[in-house]
Amino acid sequence: MIAASHPQLRAQEVTSEATPAVAVPDAPPDAITAVRYPEAVVVPEVEKTAPVVMESDTQSKTGDRYVLDGNVVITYGDRRVEADHIEYDSATGELEITGHLKTTGGANHEVISASHGTINLNKQTGRFYDVAGSVGLKNSGHKMVYANGHPFLFTGRVVVKKGPQEYEVYGGTVTSCQLEHPDWLLYAGKFEVNGEMASAHNSVFHLFNLPLLYMPYVTHPVNTEGRQSGFMIPVIGESSTKGLILGEQIYFAINRSTDLTVGAEYFSSRGWSQSAMFHYRGRENDFVTARYSGLIDRGYESGGQIVNQGGQDATFAGRHDFSAQTRMVGNVEYLSSYPYREAFTENFNQAVSTDILSFAYGVHETDGFASDVRADRYQGLKRVAVPATPTTPAVPAQEVRIFHAPAVEMASTDHALGRSGALWNFESSAAGLKRVQPNFVSGGVTERFDLHPEITYPLRLGEWKLLPSLAVRETIYSRSLKQPAVGQRPSVEHRGGLNRSDVEAQVDVRAPVIERTFNSKFVERVFGHDVRHTIEPEFKYRYVSGVDNFLKVLRFDDVDIVSNTNELQYGVTQRLFLRPTKGKATPCKEKEKDTETDDPDTVSNECGAREWISWRLTQKYFLDKNFGGAVVNGRRNIFDTTLNLSGIAFLTEAREISPLVSRLRVRTSAKMDVEWDFDLDTGAKKFTSNNVLVDLHEGNAFAGLSYARLNAPGRSYTQGTSSQVSNFSQLRLLAGYGSPTKVGLGVAANVGLDLNLGSVQYGALQTSYNWDCCGLSVEYRKYELGSVRNENAYRFNFTLANIGTAGNLRRAERLF
Template sequence: MRARIFLCITLLYLCHPQLWPQAVTKQFPPAAGAQPTGTDSLPDDPSASSEIPVAKVIPAPPTGVPVEIRADTQREINNVYTLTGNVVIYYRTYVVQADKITYNRDTGDVAAEGHLIVDGSPDNEHITATHGEMNLDQDTAHFYDVVGTLGVATVGPHSRMVFTSPNPFAITGREVIKLGTGRYRVIDGTMTSCRLPKPDWRLLSKQINMADGKASARNTWFELMSMPLFYLPYVTHPVDGETRTAGILLPIVGNSTTKGLILGEEIYFPLSRNSDLTIGTEYFSKRGYSPMGMFRYRGFGEDFFNVRFHALFDRLPAAENQGGTDLLVDGRRDWGQHTRAVVDAEYLSSYAYRQAFEENYAIAINSEVKSQFFGAHALNGFAENLRFDRYQSFQNNTTNAEIRILHLPALQLEGEDHYLGKTPWMWGGIASVAVLSRAEPENDLNTATFRTRGVPRVDFHPHLAMPFSLDGWTFRPEVAVRDTFYGRSQNPAQLGVVPSVRDASVNRKDFEAGIDLRPPAIERDFTAPWLLHLFGGDLRHTVEPDVQYHYVSGIDNFDSILRFDDVDIASDTSELDYSLTQRLFLRHLHPHPCKGDEALGPDDLCGGGTVDWLSWQVAQKYFFNTDFGGAVTTGTRNVLTTTLDLTGVAFLTGPRTFSPVISRFNMRTSSATNVQWDLDYDPRLGRITASNVYAEYKKGDYAFSVGDFHLNAPEAPPTAQTPQTAVTNATSNYNQLRFSASYGASTKAGLSAGTSIGYDFVQNQLQYGAGQAGYNWDCCGLSFEVRRYSLGTVRDDTQYLYSFTLAGVGSAGSLRRAARIF
C-alpha cells in the first residue's frame, strides 16, 4: 500500500513540475440571462441556472516589487536594463531620474550618470547629483557633487514638493554616502535649514554624520550671509522636527544701565518624548550672577506641567541689595471628563527683586503673589473641590512687609439647582470646611501684631427657589439660610487700632430672602439697504430691564468675625438692585471665508449668523438698611458682599442710601475690533470714581491697543471726627495709560516694528517705554529693542536687547519671547 501511494505522488509531481498555491473565494453568478464574455455556459453548470454561490479557484497575486521604467531607449540582458535618455524609474517610494541608468532587477542596484535626481525613500529625500550608485532594496547609496534636502515629499499630479518636517534639513557635499534608512555621511559638505541654493546660514565641515534623527560634526565653521563668523569644535543639528538633542544653546549677550554688561549661557536636556529641561545663568557685570531654569512636560489631552525660576545673587551691600528668587509652577492633570487637578503657584522672596528685575512691566508693578492648588470633580450638577492657596500682598519694597492669607486646606461642596421631586421648587447650595490663617503687619517695619493660626471654619448655605413665568414676565423668588462656625474670633477695636485675636469661637447665622423680577424685553428690528451696505446685515435693538430685591437678617456679630475671604464679609442688608441693559444684535447675511484670527476657530466660514455686537448696562442699588446692621464703620473704607456684587471700588465710607451708578459698555463689531468701557459715577461725591477704557484693533499685520485706567475713590468721607478717628479728604488716585502699536509679527518675512508705553498721569511720568524692530530673511531673523523703566527709586533702568533666530536651531540673545512687543 505504501509503495502504491509513493508511486501516485511521484506521478503527480512529474505531471505538475511547478506547484502554485491556490486561493478559494466566493463569487456570485452573473445575472439571469447574462452570458459571461469568452466562456460557454454548460447546461449542468450550477452557476448558470442557480443563485447559490459556488467556490471558484483564482490565481495567487504576483510576487516581487512592481517597477515602472520610462526611457527614450531601453535594452535588457539577463534582467539588467540599460536605459538612456530622460530615464525615470518608479520603485516603491523612490523616483529616480537621470540621463543614463543601469538597473539590475535581481539585485536592485542602480548606477546613474548625468543630472541624477532622487525623490522619496523612507527619509523623504530630494537629492540632486552628477552621478551615483544606489541599492533600492537596501536603501543604500553613494552620490557625488550633491545638493539635497531631507523632509521633502512630492505630492499631486504635478509633483508639487511639500515639507513633511517643520524644519527640513538641507545638505551639500562633494560626496554623500547613505548607509541605510536615516543614516548618512557627508564628505566636504554643509548643512542648514535654509532654502538652497543660497542659504542665509550654514555649517561647514569636512565630515557630517547623520543618524537617529540628528546630524553631528566636528571642527565646524558657522557661516552667515556667506561670511564665516566663528569656529565650533562640535555641533549637532536636528534632522527632523521630532528630534531633540541635548547641548549648549547659543550665548546670551546684552547691556543694561542697571545690570551692566550681560553675558549668559544655557544648556538644554531632552528628558523624554514629552519633557525637557533648560538650565543656565547670566552674569551682570554690575550686580552678579543670575541663575535660571525651566522644566516642561506635555501629556495627553490638556495635561501639562511647567516649572520656571530665575534669581539674582546681588553683590551690592545689604542696604542696596535687591537680590531674590522667583519660582513659578503651573500644571494640569485630567482624570476623565469630570475630574481634574490644577496648580498655579508662585514663590517670590523679595518684592524689590520683582520691581527691579522683572522684564514684564505689568508683573513688575504688581504687588500681589497668588498661589493655589485645587482638585475638582463635577458630575450631574454637583461639584466637589479641594483647595490649598496662599495670598501675599506686599506693602513696600524695602522690608518685605506683607499681608498673608492661607487656606490650608478648603473643601467645598456645591450643588446646582435641582427640582425638588415633582414640585416646582428648586434646591441648591454650597457647603465648605476650611482651615485659615492670616498675618498682617501693623506698620511698614513688618512687625506682625495681628496673626491667626489654624482657624477652622464651617460654612453651610442652602437655598430654595421657585422660578416661574407669567405673560412674558420672569420671577424667581428665593429663600436661604446660612450658618457659619469659626473656631476663633476677634476683639472689636476702634478705628485706627488693629483688632486682637481671641480663642473664643463664634457662630454666625442669618436668614435670606429675595426675588429676581425680569419684565419682557423690548425689541425692534432695523432692515434697510443702507444698513446692509454699512454693516453687512440686519440690526436688532433690545432693552432688558432687571429688578432684584435682597434681604439678609440675623448677623449681629459682624465686628467679631475674622476676615479671610468673601465668606466673612456677609452682613445684614435690605436693598433694591435695578439695571437696564441695551443690546444691539447684528445678523450677517454674507458669510466670508475665515482668515487671520478667525481661522483659529472650528468653522471654515465666518461672519455668518447673529452676534452680540454691542451691549450697555447701567445699574444702581438702593439701600433700605443704610448701615447694614452696624457693619459699616464711619471713617474708613468698608468692603461687604453687597458692594462686591456691584463694583470693585470700595465706596462705603459711612451709611448711605444710594450706591454709585455703574456703566458697563462692550462692543465687538468684528474679530478685529474690541472696545470696553467700565465707568462708576458716585452721585454723593458728584464725580466719576472709576473709569477703565480699553480698545483694540487688529487687521492683517497691523495691531493697536490703548487703555486708560483711572481710579478716584475716597478713602474717607469729608466729615470731622474725634481726634482719635480724625479723617481727611484723601483719595485713592490712580490714572495710567497703556498704549501699544505694531506692524508685522515675529515670523513675518521682512521688516516688523512696534512700540509700547505706560504713562502715569498722577506722577506725570513715563514709567515704561519700549521700541522694537526686527527683520526676517529666508530662515534667520534679527530683532532689536530699547526698553526704559522708571519706577521711582527702586528702578531707573534702560536696557538694550537683541534676539537672533536661526530657523530649525533656535534663538539667542537677551530679548525673551514673553517680553516682546510682537
C-alpha cells in the same frame, strides 16, 4: 521574473530584443504585434530587504544583472530611485545610476538629487556625486512644504550613504531656506547626518554670501518625532543696571514627553543669575511645568549703603486626570523677595504685581455634584520697604498672608425638587484657616464650617420672567474677633467660638426685551445695514437678615464678608445690532480665506446680524443703609453685596445708594474695538474708577490705548507717603507696523505713563526686518519703578527660520 506592466504605467515603443512581444487578443495565432509596452520587473524579496519593483522604458537582463534605460523608477520599501540609466545586480543588490539621479523616501522625507552614483539595496548604502538634497521636506501638490519642525537643505560634491538614515556630506552647505539663492548657508568640509541630527566641525556661517561666523562645532536635529539635547545659542546683551550680559543654556530632551532647560547669565554689574525650566506633557490634559530663576546679587551703592536685590522665584503648575470626573491640579509659587522680581523680571505687569496665590486641589464631579479637597496660600505686599537714608529712617515692608490648610468643599448645580417645579442647590465647606499681617496674627488654626442651601422656583408671567429664591446659611467658627476698647488698637483674636446664621430671600425679575428695527432708506444709506435696537431691563430685590455679629467675624475670604442687607438692584442693557438688509444677506457661513492674499484680520463671519454697541447701566439702592450695623465710619468696608456689584470699594459710611456702574462696548468694525467702563459715585460726585480701552488694527498696522483712573477708598503707599485713598491715573499707548511672520520692515513702540507723577513707568521701541529665511530685531527698553528700578536695556535677536534665535529679546516680550 519579467511581466507586462500594468496598463496605467507609461506606454512607449521599445525595440529591445530582450523584451518579448505581447500578443494582441483576437489576432491570428501567428500574428505578433509590433507594439511594445513599458515593462515592470518584480524581483523576489531579498533577505532583510523589501521587495524591489522596477519600471523603465526599456529593460534587458543578463543573468542576475538588469539594465534599465529611459525614465527608470525603482521602488523598494518606502524609498524610490529615479534616473535615466540604472544597472541592477539582484544578487548583490547593487545599483549603478547615471543621469538625473533622484532618490526619495525614508522616515524623515529625505530627497537626494545627483549627477550619478551607486546604491546597495541590501545594505542600504551608497555614494552620490554633485548632490543637492533635503531632509524634512515633502511634495504637497505643486510645491514643497515642511514635513517637520526641523527641515534643512544641503549640497555637496560627494554624499556617502552609510545606512538607512546615515549620510556624510563632503564639501557642502546646509540651510533651511527653500530659495534659489538662500539668505544664509553653513559651509563645512564635512557634515554628518544620522536619524537624530546633522553635525559639522569647523564650519563657517555665511549671511547673504558673506562669511560672518566661525563655528567649531554645530548640530541640527533632523528627527521628525524626537528632539535633540545640546547647548542653546548664547545670550548677549547690555543694561544700565546689569551691565554686560553673557548667558548660556543647555537643553535636555529627556524623552518625547519631557524636557529640561538649565542656564546661567552673568551680569557684569550685579552678579550671577540662574534659571531652569521643566516641561512634561502627558495624555489628554496631564501636564507639569516648573520654572526657577534666581540671582546672587553683589548689590549697588545707595546713600552710602549696599542695596542687595537678589532672590529666587520658583513656580510649579500641573494637572493629572484620574478619570473624566476626577482630577488633581496644582499651581504653586515661591518668591523670596519682591524687590528681586520688581528689579529683574522682564515683564512689566509681573514687576508691579504684589500678589502671590498658590493652590492645590483634588476634585471629583458626578451627577451635578462636586467635592474637593484643597489648600491655598495668599501672599500680598501692602507696603514696599524703603531703605534708610542719612535723613530718614527705614520703612519696613508690610505683607498679608492667608492660608487655607486644608479645606474640604462640596457643591451642587440646580436639581429638581420632585415634581414641584422648584430647584435646589447647596454649597458647603469645612476649612482650617490662618491670617498673618503686621497688626494682627491669628493664633493657631481657626476652624470654620459653612453650609448654604438654596431653593429657587422659576416663574413666567407672559413675557415676564421671575426667579424667586430662599436660602439659609449657617457658619461656625472656632475663634472670633474681639473689638478693641475705646482708644485701643488694634483688634485681637478671641479664643471663644462664634456662630453666624442668616436667612436670604431674593427675587430676580427680567422684563420682556423691547426692540425696534430701523430699516429706512436713510438708515441703510448711512450705515449700509438695518439697525436693530434692543432694551433689556433687569430688577433684583435681595434681603438678608440674621448677621448681628459681623464685626466679630475673622476675615479670610468672601465667605466671611456676608452681611445683612435690604437692597434693590436695577439696571438696563441696551444693544444696537447691524443687520444686512434684504437682498444683501449672505449665507450663514464663514467666508473662505485665501491664505495667499487675505489678511487673517479681514476675514470675518458674514452671517446674520452683528453686535455694534452694548451699554449696561446698573446701580443698587440700600434700604438698610447701615447693613445691620456692619458699617464702620471712616474705614473701607467690603461686603459680599458691594463686591458683587463692583470690584472697586466705595463704602466708608452709611449710605443709601451705590455708585452707578457703566460698561460700554463699541465694535465699530472688524478692525476696531472701543470700551469705556466707569463707576460714578453720585454721592461723592466723582469717578471711583474710569477705564478706556481702544484697539485698532488694519493690515499690518496696529495701535492700542488704555487709560485707567482709580480714586477709591483703600490704603496705598507711594513714594514714601501713606494714604487712605488709592489714587492713580495711568495711560498706556501702543502703535506699530509689521508682522513677525511676513517679509519686510516692522516697527513698534509702547509706553506707560503715570499721569499723577508725570513720569514714564516703562517704554520700549522695537524695530525688525524679516528676509525670506531670517530676521533681525533690535529693541530699546526703559523701566522706571521708583527707587527699586531705573533701567535702560538694549536687546536684540537674530532668527533663522526653523533653526532658532540668537539674542536676548524673547518671543513673549516682543511687541508684534
